[in-house]
Amino acid sequence: MTITYSCVANGRAVLAELALTGGSYQEAVATVLKLVLLRAEPKTIMQMGSFVYHTLFIDGITYLCATDNALDTITPSAFLKNVSETFLRNPLMSQEHFSPSNAVAADFQQVLGKYMMKYNKNQDDTPISTLRSQVTDVKNIMSQNIDEILESENRLSIFTDRTDDLQTTAKESPKTRKALRRMWRKHFRKVIIITVAILLSIIIILLSTNVIPA
Numbered sequence: 323m324t325i326t327y328s329c330v331a332n333g334r335a336v337l338a339e340l341a342l343t344g345g346s347y348q349e350a351v352a353t354v355l356k357l358v359l360l361r362a363e364p365k366t367i368m369q370m371g372s373f374v375y376h377t378l379f380i381d382g383i384t385y386l387c388a389t390d391n392a393l394d395t396i397t398p399s400a401f402l403k404n405v406s407e408t409f410l411r412n413p414l415m416s417q418e419h420f421s422p423s424n425a426v427a428a429d430f431q432q433v434l435g436k437y438m439m440k441y442n443k444n445q446d447d448t449p450i451s452t453l454r455s456q457v458t459d460v461k462n463i464m465s466q467n468i469d470e471i472l473e474s475e476n477r478l479s480i481f482t483d484r485t486d487d488l489q490t491t492a493k494e495s496p497k498t499r500k501a502l503r504r505m506w507r508k509h510f511r512k513v514i515i516i517t518v519a520i521l522l523s524i525i526i527i528l529l530s531t532n533v534i535p536a
Contacts, residue, residue, distance in 0.1 A: 326388050334355045338430040342442075355384055
């Protein structure tokens with residue numbers, strides 16, 4: 323995930339902004355700021371075009387950033403929290419005449435850039451990256467287990483073929499039938515356990531990234 327754009331706005335007036343990639347954000351940002359003011363919710367997440375817009379609304383000031391990934395909501399939230407704290411610590415930010423042409427606004431663009439570079443650089447250390455790594459490990463283990471099951475089933479198939487050959491000369495014994503049933507039940511349980519584990523892993527990552535509301 324990459325934070326590609328960020329801004330600070332008073333109402334619908336953008337005070338300071340910075341885009342790390344080309345493209346026009348102005349139209350989408352204007353729409354998002356309008357919706358934020360109408361809803362007056364502390365936090366919002368909106369998808370517009372190919373970007374996801376995250377906002378933090380505090381005392382009429384909107385802190386906004388755009389990302390290229392809808393799954394990670396933890397990193398944008400931490401970014402906006404840092405930006406808001408820095409903004410509110412500066413006494414000049416409360417001046418009535420603060421505007422985009424103000425020198426303080428121009429300086430704050432550097433603050434946005436610093437935090438954007440920080441959070442984009444540290445993606446490997448985020449909880450979502452750790453979670454993805456864990457899920458990848460689980461998937462690898464699942465793949466190994468499936469390979470073992472397939473190999474076992476292949477051996478079982480060979481054994482079954484041999485048993486069928488024996489049936490042409492001798493009637494299958496009750497012990498053989500019981501052994502086959504036990505083997506099939508064992509492999510069936512393995513398949514069920516692996517399927518449930520994969521489903522649980524998917525649910526966990528969706529809950530952790532807020533794709534499914536907790």
